[in-house]
Amino acid sequence: MTEQHERVFSAPREWTHVHPVSPLLGGWAVFAAAIGYWFSQGPGAPSSEEQLDLHLTLARVALIVAALAALAIGFGYLSWSFHTYRITDEAIEQRKGLLMRQHRQARLDRVQAVDVVQPLVSRIFGFAKLTVEVAGGEKSGIQLMYLRLADAEALRNEVLLLAAGFRAEVAARSSGEDAPRGEFSLRHEMEGFRLAPAPGSAHTAVAAAEERPLVAVPIPRLLGSIALSWGTVTMVILAVVFAAGSLALGIALPEVDLVAVFFGGGFFGVLSALFGMFTYAMASLNRGMNFRLGISQDGVRLAHGLMETRRQTIPPGRVQAVQFKQSLLWRGRDWWEIVANVAGYQDDQQAVSTLMPVGTRGEALTALWSVLPNLGDADPAGTVSRALSGSGAEGGFVTAPRAARWIDPIQWRQRGVRATDTALFIRRGRLVRELMVVPHERTQSLAITQGVLERALGLATVEVHSTKGVVRPVAQHLAVADAIALVEAQAQRARERRKVQTPEQWMAKVGLADADADADAPSSAAQSEASPAVTQEAPHDGR
């Protein structure tokens, strides 16, 4: 740690190995070491011959385990020696593979998200995994396991800097080893942000863009939200039902021992329900612990995690679709959960898709502005608010007609669709309120479908295809004429918006000094009134 303060960490331009300790950081190695240790200690219950026998067996097992571990580690090092990476002006490149050689190149202008992930073991030892997600097919992203945390951060900062469209020589100049600490940061020249490196962060050649914190989830609220979530409630109901059922059985059949029945049947039911509750709560806790949402020059920054921490950076314009959710029990406090689709993310969608695990309506709106700064509406806060908790045609929504009640009795009144100049709102849900927001320029394709019952009732469903992720925007059971009009209009709007969408290199248009005239100025100005804290200086608002 002491050495880190003297060194300037920078991203390698030459082929470089990932850290040599990497093969040891996989969870299994620690596990094997633990087993070996346990065997070497022995159970410790002394008893003459038997014990000797046992010890011999144990020694043999220990030997096998040790041999296997050595083999695995040896193999790990062999593949480590083939695992290298480097960064160029256009791409981040990775070479790996023992038998099947792989050379993967991720173009920086296609970067969708950059994550620094620290599983528990590597966090303890100060290492991190860096993942760079790019647009284009499965397995097109790059995962570097493992780097020193400072190396990972240096690489992340440089990737984001280059991805934003800053010219290479600028970045190269700034990465000189001898650059004094105050001057290496290009961000200095950006207006609107002060340079204040996060406390304890390493000295990297390209400093991390300064982050403006927007939302943090307090732990009591997170715990409360988990206690009031559907998962918990279902499990509690199940446990009560099991307990009551076995109790009732015991009363109805008095000759049977009540305690025996309870422990025989109900107990295991209760236990499994409680276990389900526990795993659910742990998953939610892991996801929402220490959650922070902030915004920076590089885009939206998310940080969260209990055991495994994850720090995500999602550059401007990379969010493909957003979904708000509010279950019945959250309604009293007006809490909302937000998830989003980001292209490139493949696995572990639950962990990567959360934009806000729980927050008030105000925070939810802030989070929405941070990823979709321009909703193309004169009164975005009012519109979204109405979209969140309204019903019927209020707020300009096209709703499902009365005929829909036959196949959709519960939520037909809540269903509604509304398009602004830049995004499509789809509202649904009675018990769990949901709102989906899809920017027109992110629409991949559209479909209109009609099943047998829908045809009989004169209804149709419109799908908006987003990239892979948890949000799947569908507007169900609209009147056929409305659905047809929606598809046509939506195709047209998507076409228009594609022409004016965010450049992939999000700072390239702005440049270092000469900011372009802003096409979206009127609407973003309107929006900054709605949430001045975010939009006035939000970097990608004034693109």
Add this chain to the structure above:
Amino acid sequence: MTWFSPEGVVWTPASPRLIPVRLITATAYFVVPAAAAVVASLTLHRNFWWVLAVVVVLAAWSAWITVRVVHAHGWAERDDDLLVRRGRLVRRVTVVPYGRMQYVEVTSGPVERAFGICSIQLHTASPGTDASLSGVLASDAERLRDRLTARGEAQLAGL
């Protein structure tokens, strides 16, 4: 107006040759149970003829469905997007903008090749995009693919 069919759109129907291709493929599912029923009725019990009757009825019904589904399938090239229509019972029209196409895939199985047709699958960045054209005449497929690719490149937008 009962279903989505914008004005001025000229639909290209799937080739009728797709019908025999689909029927031949479907036959595989019915031949084995039918043969088993015949053998069983000859060796075990004559009531197994009923099983054969059921299989034949099912086969006839699926053949009728196949014909209707093939007739319902078609596509239309517009200036900016491709429309794909399919399904009779559950109807579906997919609108795929050229600028969203990641790649175009042309495939043809042995039966399709024998009848001189092939399938074209369009891929976007969304797994939900369900846009495949079946029963494209092999002579048209190359041109259609090239046209789609060219339009896609001309209009390609970032994600």
